[in-house]
Amino acid sequence: MRTGNILLSVGAAFAAVFLGGGIHPSAQNAAPLSGKVSSPAEPVMEGVIVGAKKDGTNVTVSVVSDDKGNFSFPAGRLSAGHYKLSIRAVGYDLQSPMEIDIPAAGGATADIKLDTTRNLEKQLNNAEWIMSVPGNDKQREMLTSCVGCHNLQRPLFSMHNPEAFQEIFARMQTYSSGSTPLNFQRLFVDGERVRVRPQEAEANRPRAEFFAKINLSNGPRSYPLKTLPRPTGRATRVIYTRYDLPRAIAEPHDVVLSHDGHAWYSDFGSAVVGEIDPVSGKVTEYPLPILKPKSPKGSLQIAVDPKGFLWVSMMMQGGLAKIDPKTKEITPYPFPAEDQTTSTYASMVAPQHSDVDGVIWTGDQGKHSLYKFHTDTGTYEKVGVATDEKGNKIEGYGMPTDSKNRPYILEFRDTRIGRVDPQTNVAKIWSVTFGQRTRPRRGRVDSQDRLWFAAFGTGHIGMFDPVTEQFASYLPPTPWANPYDVEADKNGEVWAGSMLNDRLTRLDPKEGKFVDYLMPGQFTNIRRIFVDNKTARPTIWIGDNHGANVVHVEPLD
Structure with missing residues (x-):
């Protein structure tokens, strides 16, 4: 059976956007749009993401303000037209909506004025909610399983008591893994809806009781809200192109x-x-x-x-x-x-x-x-099931292959990795050495045949060298990174993405140094990391699994 019919097509001219102030005559190669970001609280604002979307398109181009509060879109990134502006800076809103016309010669300018937000709750990302709620890390970790289907506003803005949460948990377990609040699909067995066993409901009771303590069921929120810092330094030297x-x-x-x-x-x-x-x-x-x-x-x-x-x-x-x-x-x-x-x-x-x-x-x-x-x-x-010569089995999720087409098995339920010999179908199994229940999720094999993988359970970027059979680990600096996938680029740097903190992480393993790029969209749900090594400087493509968009990330250094 073959299919090839087009289901849906959306066209958009690739151009970008901005709003704001005056337009100055300039040369053909001038920045199409530049300006400064400020607020009464911070006259100079570094790390504000400024997005520009041209009317009638599905493309938003974003840049980040530098340590002087200045931003500039490179020549050729925004074509002539009418644009709307957006910003991302936790704790702040635009003073008023902004729009601007960019001429063919470029040279448009916009001074962006921000005010302190009146509704910080609506701006927190998943990691910031996890940081804010009272409880220990084991309790907070319960929230990480929610983001597979929706963001944390859904449970934390609810007024459910423990019993209501128990009913909701039972219902959610009858949905497939690709379900969201906008598009849920039920699981079926022999025509009957999946039934949740009583012991599973009882196991969820601590989660239900914890959720009912941190939502709005007992009245207005009483605990302080914590936020992550805005990008600084190298993390501001980046261009984002988002395709809706x-x-x-x-x-x-x-x-x-x-x-x-x-x-x-x-x-x-x-x-x-x-x-x-x-x-x-x-x-x-x-x-x-x-x-x-x-x-x-x-x-x-x-x-x-x-x-x-x-x-x-x-x-x-x-x-x-x-x-x-x-x-x-x-x-x-x-x-x-x-x-x-x-x-x-x-x-x-x-x-x-x-x-x-x-x-x-x-x-x-x-x-x-x-x-x-x-x-x-x-x-x-x-x-x-992958089995070693002693009869030990390993059940995995991620399955990257090396240069000899040998698949690695990443044991997401626990803390081991395995590799299958294609000639004998026998596996060799190693236990990850840098943490308890590291939960290897997905990863890729680099040009040296080393496995780079996401240790979701402990939040590390992991590396396994099959020659020395040694592990190495690197912990991203932004809390609650819990990477989902990892891939190395042609220069030896390593990239990982998070479902929780809206960051794309860049690691230089030789120096042990990180750069965390804040994504333009709130609740950016990053799964797969794809590195484009064909460009002069490697660039990254990701899907925002809950945002209905794809983002191209271009570091400028």
Whole structure:
């Protein structure tokens, strides 16, 4: 079965925006827009994100004010037109909405005036809420599981008592992992809705009691609100380009670049994949084939093979799909019929090194069973649960491959990693040494065949050297980073993203130094990190899984 029909297309001219003051004659290469950010409380404001969006487009370009409070959009980034301005600076709002016309010659200026916000609660991100609520770290950690489906405003602005939370938790456990408040999908088993076992409800009681203490059920909030500092120094030297997607319920989970430089994203909650032309801003979505009409829809990992084809794992549809980015043909490959159940879950696909032996690694997350997909025959070979020579098993989530097409298994439930030998199908297993219950989530293998991975449980960026069999760890400076994914670039620097603190983390492992870039959008829910090494200076692409947008991050040093 093949599908290739366009589901939805949104075009936008790639241009940017601004608002504000006067326009001065300037040369062709002048900054299209520049200015200063200030407030009565802070006459000079460093680290304010200034965004400009041209009328009629889906593209917002953002820069950050420097240590003198100045900002400037580089030449060529904003075309002539009418723009609206936005800012991000926790604790502050624009004094009034701002708009500006940018002429073809550029040279527009805008002095941006901010006032102290009257509603700080509405500006806190997930990490700031976790920092603010009273309790110990074990209790606060309960909040980290919420952000898979929604931000923390939802429970913390509620008035539910413990009993109401228990009812909500029971209901939420009947939804698929790609569900959000705007787009929830129920799980089914043999036509019946999943029922929550009594022991699971009892295990959730401490969470329900804690949530009812920190929300509004006992009256107005009494605890002080804590905020993270604005960016400074190198963290202000960056350009963000955000592409809004055509559907408000879009959940761009993974973003990768095809060989022609277009960005492609998987959708965690819908049976589509999307393509973005970075130059025009045009977004086109293509429907994925429906293999199981009654099962939840959505896809997780999307990756490119050496020939340029895209592969996507279709989660509870129970299989993979191959996408030709030139013809847009989509070919599904369901897992073997005898292995299919209502819990079958294709989460990962690893085609990056399939040129080694013609094998694409994937797996059924429901049974934690691995498959080899043979590209020459289009058939699956079942490997089963990764097992070492002593019979020890490891069940993982992330599945990055090394240069020899050996898959690593990242044990998200606990603290181990494994690697499978493709010749014998036997695994070797190592315990992560730098923390308790590190919960390795996803990662990538670098040019030296070292594994870089996100230790979600302890908040570290981890590295494993298979030659020395030694681990190294690096803790990002911004609290509650809890990285989801990690990837190294061609220069040896390492990048990670957070679902909690709205930061993209840059690590120089040689110096042990970090730069944390604050994202333009509140509650930016970063999953996959994609490093574009084809540019002179590596740039980063991410999907905002709960914001229905894709962001291109370009560091300026």
